[in-house]
Amino acid sequence: MNERVEKRSMGLKASRALSNTIIYILLIIMSVIWLIPFVCIVLQSFRVESTWQVGYVIPQQWGFDNYIKLWETNFPKWYLNTFIIALVVAVVQTIIVLCMSYTLSRFRFKMRAGLMRFMLILGMFPGMLAMIILYRVLDDLGMTGNNSLPGLILVYVASSGMGYYVSKGFFDTIPKSLDEAARVDGATRAQVLNKIILPLAKPIVIYTILTAFMGPWGDFVFARYVSQLKPLGMNVAVGLQSWLATDTMTFNNYTLFCAGGVIVALPVAILFMCLQRYYVEGVTGGAVKG
Amino acid sequence: MKKYSDLEFLALSKGKKFLYKLASFFASIPRGVANLFLAIGRFFKKLGIGIGKEFAEIVTTFTRGDWKTKLSYPVMGFGSIARGQVLRGLLFLLFEAVFFVYMFVPIGSKTGAQWLSLLPTLGKVGPHMEYNAVLDTHYPVYGDNSFKILLYGVLTLFFIVAFIYTWRLNVKQNKISEDILRSGKKLKSSGDDLRSLVDEQFYKTLLALPLLGIVVFTVMPIVFMILVAFTNYDGAHNGYSNSLFTWVGMENFKTMFSWDVGGVNYAATFGEVLSWTLIWAFFATFTNYFLGIFVAMMINKKGNHLKKMWRTILILTIAIPQFISLLYVSRMFSINGLVNGALQSLHLTTAPIDFWGTPKLARIMVIIINIWIGIPYLMLIATGILMNIPADLYESSRIDGANPWQQFTKITLPYMLFITGPYLLTSFTGNMNNFNVIYLLTGGGPTNPAASGTAGTVGYTDLLITWLFKITTGSETKYYLASVVGILVFVVVAIISLIVYSLLPSVKNEEDFQ
Structure with missing residues (x-):
């Protein structure tokens, strides 16, 4: 009897070990696939012997030439543009999103349901549609082309109230009884928000700041519209894309693109990796609560 | 289609349940469409009754109200100021002043009323050449700007709706104040009003900025772009420097759904x-x-x-x-x-x-x-x-x-x-x-x-x-x-x-x- 149990568990162990091996192999293959592009881009950014696209990865001649050359291009300007935009957007967008989501989570006013339905329907229109007219208006105000910085900030920030879903879901999970207890003790609604809810909502505040900060680094469409490919008004996404787009004609921007990509990705990725706990919390919570 | 009772439905297998739901969804489309039209009908009926009621209340407020209320009809916020609610009254008055200045005083090139009057045509005078007898040359003269007419026309419409709503609010405010005073209670002071903006009405404070952004940068552009679908606005008709654009009705939708427009499908x-x-x-x-x-x-x-x-x-x-x-x-x-x-x-x-x-x-x-x-x-x-x-x-x-x-x-x-x-x-x-x-x-x-x-x-x-x-x-x-x-x-x-x-x-x- 004992022997049989032992045998069975041995079999179980063996099959578990087998399945674990298969899983390890699969995961290793996946990791390689997932990492290859990043390894390649880093390696190619150090290539010196040629500046165009080639069919091999490992440089024949190593050096920092591409990184040094970056300084002579408009890249530092693009980088600064994007950084300033991201910083301002991170602050303002977070405030707007928190105002919106907290209100919709805690207050029950007459227009609330209608407002939420209206924003749901509004969200079904492609945002790019609004861009066509916003471009003309910003153009009249002189906020396009080489001076696209304020225009872009305005575009990113203005409609950010629509993205309230994730943080509203989080606020919904903070018990309402906390609010009520504080209100009984004589706190105003504003005090409840500042002193009780915000400290509890730290994870979602960080999540909101993180996503708001990362958005402008990757935005292509709006930046393309507002900057109209003017050399000093682009962000990193539009700028680097313009290098690649002309690369097939001039054959000298490919390694430059790789170096620029590394410089852009490094700080953003490090920041993200440090705060990934909050990001994971926000993403999972947001998906579950819709 | 066979209809199942709740119990029968529960006994079905997963796949059949899904198919049943799918089938019943499509079967319910005709009824849904009918319901939609009925709902639209009901909506308009309700709207009609609502508007009628509003008008009746506006009239009775006027006839029964005191002179403060009566003066509030042309001068918004007068009643509030006269009854000591200075802040509210001033806000009403300010809004009215801004509205009339926008409508009738030319800021930039045209008044709000002029933009609105041009909206049906999107501009009459396009860019053209004029003759200068002194220099004996032709030089270009720019007329209306269709883009701005459409933009400010829409803005004016939004503004008018907002004005009517605020005016109605102003009338309602007078009625409420009168009722409160008649029952012997005190009105809220301006200080109370401000305090309630961080308390009971905190949501108004919180929503003001986000909603302003959404209305200006999402709602208005989308309304504008929906209207553009009914015009011929393109690179060759940019509305100002080369040619005006104008309304073309459903033409663009017809183009999109036709098999042959000048050889293009x-x-x-x-x-x-x-x-x-x-x-x-x-x-x-x-x-x-x-x-x-x-x-x-x-x-x-x-x-x-x-x-x-x-x-x-x-x-x-x-x-x-x-x-x-x-x-x-x-x-x-x-x-x-x-x-x-x-x-x-x-x-x-x-x-x-x-x-x-x-x-x-x-x-x-x-x-x-x-x-x-x-x-x-x-x-x-x-x-x-x-x-x-x-x-x-x-x-x-x-x-x-x-x-x-x-x-x-x-x-x-x-x-x-x-x-x-x-x-x-x-x-x-x-x-x-x-x-x-x-x-x-x-x-x-x-x-x-x-x-x-x-x-x-x-x-x-x-x-x-x-x-x-x-x-x-x-x-x-x-x-x-x-x-x-x-x-x-x-x-x-x-x-x-x-x-x-x-x-x-x-x-x-x-x-x-x-």
Whole structure:
């Protein structure tokens, strides 16, 4: 009897070990696939012997030439543009999103349901549609082309109230009884928000700041519209894309693109990796609560 | 169609339940349409009654009110100021002043009333040449600006609606104040008003800024662009420097749905792009979804010791701005890129494979690369949900002799689907509008020769959204067609959302969470 149990568990162990091996192999293959592009881009950014696209990865001649050359291009300007935009957007967008989501989570006013339905329907229109007219208006105000910085900030920030879903879901999970207890003790609604809810909502505040900060680094469409490919008004996404787009004609921007990509990705990725706990919390919570 | 009672329905198998729901959804469409019209009828009836009531109340407030109330009709806020609510009254008065200044005092080139009067024609005097007798030359003279007329016309309409609403509020305020005073109570002071803005009415303070942004930067532009679909606004009619644009009615929609406009077939192009958009959205959503769950289960399996490492590697794709990885991967697969280089040096192929130049291959490639982009997100989401599935479900099913596959199909998948139903919908519609992946990978290419002649250079991997972008940035910018495409995107998304919402197992009650 004992022997049989032992045998069975041995079999179980063996099959578990087998399945674990298969899983390890699969995961290793996946990791390689997932990492290859990043390894390649880093390696190619150090290539010196040629500046165009080639069919091999490992440089024949190593050096920092591409990184040094970056300084002579408009890249530092693009980088600064994007950084300033991201910083301002991170602050303002977070405030707007928190105002919106907290209100919709805690207050029950007459227009609330209608407002939420209206924003749901509004969200079904492609945002790019609004861009066509916003471009003309910003153009009249002189906020396009080489001076696209304020225009872009305005575009990113203005409609950010629509993205309230994730943080509203989080606020919904903070018990309402906390609010009520504080209100009984004589706190105003504003005090409840500042002193009780915000400290509890730290994870979602960080999540909101993180996503708001990362958005402008990757935005292509709006930046393309507002900057109209003017050399000093682009962000990193539009700028680097313009290098690649002309690369097939001039054959000298490919390694430059790789170096620029590394410089852009490094700080953003490090920041993200440090705060990934909050990001994971926000993403999972947001998906579950819709 | 056979109708089941509740009990019979519960006894059906999973697949049959779904088919039954689907069938009953389509069977309910005629009734739904009928109900819609009835609801519209009821809405207008209600609206009529409502407006009638409002008018009656406006009249009775006037006849029964004292002189303060009566003076408030032309001078907004007068009653409030006279009764000591200075702050409220001044705000009303200020709004009225701003409104009338905007309407009748020319700021810039025209008054609000003038913009409004030009709205039906979008401008009469276009750019033309005038003769200068002194210099004996012709010089250009610019007349109306259709773009501004449409923009400020819409703005004026918004303003008028806001004014009527505020005026009504002002009248109502007088009636309420009178009632309160008559019952012998005191009115709120301006200080009370301010205090309530951080207390009971804190929501007004919080919502003011976000809603202002949404109205100015989303609602108004969308109203404007919907109107543009009924004009001929394009690069050649920019409304000012080359030619005015004007209303053309349903002409643009007719163009989009006709088989032959001067030898160009818009309907076929639209059908082609729409069907690829739907195919793409379907595969992009569901490949990511199932593979993401699969990967999450592998990583979280008992006995896997390097959980954190695997997760970190995958999350790297989220951490690095998407445009870098997309542009780089797109180049890896180009004719002289790394993948072809590797394949050739390993002697697997003799000639380079043109990944982005072959329609079918390009379509498959964007879906595959999208999996590479999307799995990490789904892995995170699925991990969070998988942890929440009660472990005893698996335990008891194992004792009952269920194998892992049965556990997956009978426990994991239903649980996931139930919880992530709304997420799947938003991710489907999000993928329909997934500009970045398509545009940065292929730019919409390879070009579709059958679509030549339509606006924008339509390619085989173009989604509606990238087509829209191309129409507005290409050599000929047919804004009116772009806005038609945008409206159609909205219609498609709305229809899909409606169908899915009626099929979802449960509409969650949001108060349940609190």
